[in-house]
Amino acid sequence: MKAPWKLWSLLVGLLALAAPALAVTGPAAGVRATSAPPTPVLVAVRATHDGGTVDRVVFEFRGGLPSKRDVAYVERVFADGSGRPVRIAGQALLRVRFEPAQAHTDDGQPTEAPRRVAFGVPNVLTAVRAGDFEGVTTYGLGLARRTPVRMTTLQDPPRVVVRVGADFPVVMRHVWFFNRRRFVENREPFFVRNLRWVAPGAPATALMDRLFAGPDPYERARGQRLLRSGASGYDDLTISNGTADLRLTGGCRSGGSTVTIAGEILRTLRQLPTVDRVVLRDPAGHTLDPTGPGDSTPACLEP
Structure with a gap:
């Protein structure tokens, strides 16, 4: 009566030996885990003028080019995540978006790509980062005027080039900025x-x-720095009978200092042959001496 049990034990043993071989057969065999490709990292933003009719804004990446790239004219540029409008100087705005892309390292440190940078080319005034959020990097470009735009790519190193038309006459003028180093000294x-x-x-x-x-x-x-004195921009600029009249926007405060944004604005506008005096107003439109013979500044810029 023990023979059947011996046969049963032998059968169980054979099945146990066969199980590993059976486990590696079937559709799952040979599957390998794959990692996602690295996210391109933005490392530089710069601009050049080709000496003819085009300004070139170059976005340089490390780790390849973003697969999605677009540029478009917009009325406003909003910050990714918060949705707040981004302060960008200029008469026309371009929004440039890259995905996937990031402007920080894997450990969260910012790269060399600037958050805000001004350029000395004829049409593109500035580039301002509007987002580095969830694999999308966005910049706003402030332009002197709206012109044709085209996007191209280059390799070695990976670059996205935004080509902005600059086929219009320009002249050289001066802009005054506050020199913090000289002030401290x-x-x-x-x-x-x-x-x-x-x-x-x-x-x-x-x-x-x-x-x-x-x-x-x-x-x-x-x-050199732009001494904002709380202002985000300007509005209502007119020139009439030798008087340049404009209003600050956003805010206005001196912080108790004797140097304010008025020192930059008054010098910059008075270089024009059509301007003899400047009337600078606070965001509410107030100024100390709007009808006097000399320049007028608002009370909020008093020390």
Whole structure:
């Protein structure tokens, strides 16, 4: 009576030996885990003028090019995530989006790509980052005027180039910025001038746009800053009978200082042959001496 049990034990043993071989057969055999491709990392943003009719804004990446890239004119640029409008100087705005892309390292540190940078080319005034959020990187470009735009790519290193038309006449004028280094060292002048391209048809507007775009990297390295005094921009700029009249937007405060944004604006506008005096108003439209013979500034810029 023990023979059947021996046969049963032998059968169970044979099945156990066969089980590993059976386990590797079937559709799952040979499947390998794959990792997602690395996200391209934005490492630089710069602009050049080709000497003819085009400004080129170059976005340089490490780790390849983003698979999705687009550029479009928009009325406003909004921050990714918060949805708040982004402050960008200029008369026309381009939104540039890359996906997947990031402007930070894998450990969360920012790359060399600037958050905000001014350029010295004829049409593109500035590039401002509007987002580095969930694999999407967005920039806004502030332009002097709306012109044709085209996007191309280059390799070695990977680059996306936004080509912006600049086929219009320009002249050289000065923009004054606050030199923090000279101020700390108590070496006047505290406001220094820098050359900029501006369209001759509306030089006052062009100069204010250049001013609010801020100093370029070369100027910043030498201590120059846009002294905002709480303002985010300007509006209602007119020139009549030798008087340039404009209103600050966003805010207005001196912080108790004797140097304010008025020092930049008054010097920048008074270089124009059509401007003898400047009336600068606070966001509510108030100024201290709007009808007097000299320049007028708002009370919020008093020390």
